[in-house]
Amino acid sequence: MNRFTQALYLLAAGSLAAAELDHTLTAVLKSAGFTGTVGQSLEKKLGRPLNPALADLGRLKFFDPSGGLRNDNACAGCHSPAAGFGDSQPMAIGVLNNGVVGADRSGPRNQRRTPTIVNTTFFPKLMWNGRFFDPSGDPFDSSKGFTFPDPEGTTRFPAKDPAFYHLLVAQAHIPPTELVEVAGFRGTQGTIDPIFDQFDDGRGDAVPPPDKDGFRNEAIRAEVLKRLNGNAQYRRLFGFVFPKVASGGPIDFAMFGQAVAEFEFSMTFADAPIDRFARGQISAMRDSEKRGALLFFGKAGCVSCHAVAGQSNEMFSDFDNHNIGIPQVAPAFSRNTGNVVFDGPNQDEDFGLAQITGKDEDRYKFRTSPLRNVALQPAFFHNGAFTRLPDAIRHHLNVAWSNRYYNPLLGGVAPDLLWRRGPIQPVLAALDPKIKPVDLDSDEFDDLVTFVAGGLLDQRASANGLCAVVPGFVPSGLPVHRFQGCGQ
Numbered sequence: 001m002n003r004f005t006q007a008l009y010l011l012a013a014g015s016l017a018a019a020e021l022d023h024t025l026t027a028v029l030k031s032a033g034f035t036g037t038v039g040q041s042l043e044k045k046l047g048r049p050l051n052p053a054l055a056d057l058g059r060l061k062f063f064d065p066s067g068g069l070r071n072d073n074a075c076a077g078c079h080s081p082a083a084g085f086g087d088s089q090p091m092a093i094g095v096l097n098n099g100v101v102g103a104d105r106s107g108p109r110n111q112r113r114t115p116t117i118v119n120t121t122f123f124p125k126l127m128w129n130g131r132f133f134d135p136s137g138d139p140f141d142s143s144k145g146f147t148f149p150d151p152e153g154t155t156r157f158p159a160k161d162p163a164f165y166h167l168l169v170a171q172a173h174i175p176p177t178e179l180v181e182v183a184g185f186r187g188t189q190g191t192i193d194p195i196f197d198q199f200d201d202g203r204g205d206a207v208p209p210p211d212k213d214g215f216r217n218e219a220i221r222a223e224v225l226k227r228l229n230g231n232a233q234y235r236r237l238f239g240f241v242f243p244k245v246a247s248g249g250p251i252d253f254a255m256f257g258q259a260v261a262e263f264e265f266s267m268t269f270a271d272a273p274i275d276r277f278a279r280g281q282i283s284a285m286r287d288s289e290k291r292g293a294l295l296f297f298g299k300a301g302c303v304s305c306h307a308v309a310g311q312s313n314e315m316f317s318d319f320d321n322h323n324i325g326i327p328q329v330a331p332a333f334s335r336n337t338g339n340v341v342f343d344g345p346n347q348d349e350d351f352g353l354a355q356i357t358g359k360d361e362d363r364y365k366f367r368t369s370p371l372r373n374v375a376l377q378p379a380f381f382h383n384g385a386f387t388r389l390p391d392a393i394r395h396h397l398n399v400a401w402s403n404r405y406y407n408p409l410l411g412g413v414a415p416d417l418l419w420r421r422g423p424i425q426p427v428l429a430a431l432d433p434k435i436k437p438v439d440l441d442s443d444e445f446d447d448l449v450t451f452v453a454g455g456l457l458d459q460r461a462s463a464n465g466l467c468a469v470v471p472g473f474v475p476s477g478l479p480v481h482r483f484q485g486c487g488q
Ligand code: HEC
Pocket: 062, 067, 073, 074, 075, 076, 077, 078, 079, 092, 093, 094, 095, 110, 112, 113, 114, 115, 116, 117, 120, 123, 125, 126, 127, 128, 129, 168, 171, 172, 175, 176, 180, 181, 182, 260
């Protein structure tokens, strides 16, 4: 063979291999039940087109700190547009923050990392332990109502109530009542002050009263509504969408929930290279991403938890809880670094699902993270124990090894999370049997990372896309946070 025919031969062999790769991946996706069409199904599932005026109202509420009684935190303070609407931090910082969203955000930490709201429209179970869920398994189906932990329980959002037509409408009722997120422990000047003041120890962070009967949550919601109804601009904006408000009736909490949910519906970004490939555009993925996808759906076993079929709505999660041996990091013990009491004898653990079920065997179990747009996150897992995507993936391949050599300092974890580590032995002793050591050579590992990073990324969810929705000002007149990742 001369050089020319050799080159032709190699080219032909290469394209044969490429054709084989496309063929195999197409077949694998098909048998996994992956169609790449979930993003396009939004309006069909909703049964109507999106309502732009309602979504825009939700956008303003999402960025307006007035939904929190302390006036110092909004949804976007934790769900940052520069991080795919997930956390800019390894572990959320809520009330008493410094007004910055990004690497320089400071204030007392809560317990977990903020997950993205992008594509949550398709999640049948919400939160790190799946504690808000739709018993029908379909978040668009309210025929069985929605199940939340007490005090909301199964009755606050009853079955078939037309006001609560989607799981996210119900979910939006919760953040305003979260003391460590936005409400604060003492409330503010409003009517609910007496509720907090009776528990006040004078330090500004009184231990919150128990709320078995929902009294506190409803009192907080009433106060949020009082402020909303006292704002002429919001009344006008809600009036455009809700005839009842236009004719003088009050804005109620379901309306608030519907607006926020509509904004979240509009943040559907599920058209990644893997989706386009599955719809027949074979050039949408690079060869390395295709090889990585084959590993993800095959030898590496990822799809057994990061599922795509049926109720998973092609979100790369089985929406089930598993213990995959994540190192336990906790904020340093001093008054300003944390405002949630962690679990366990030394208050340095997170019991995950067991917080809800009370069962020992559910300890350390967390919901399989949906993986779309995961490359936009600055930190990974429920506590931000890893800050680089390859490290988070490598952890899965050998959990024992990962924990033996885990070093949060080298891993780039924030300084206040370096000092207190919960015990790892009880975590490893209860590891999910599905998480088995997987042997990949370094080329395979690179392909897998390339697939998870690039193959699942819808560019519209990147900072370029999402920073465009940050409002310059909000109807309450309160300052909007400064989003560092948006160049602010
Ligand atoms: C203090 C930070 C903070 C604020 C403020 C906040 N969130 Fe969250 N959000 C979180 C954290 C942390 C979680 C996960 C909590 C858990 O699982 O225990 C979460 C979970 C969620 C989820 C579920 C996501 C999933 O993958 O299941 C949605 C939806 C959501 N928040 C919407 C909102 C909305 C809407 C607002 C404003 C009304 C808001 N959040 C305000 C931190 C915050």
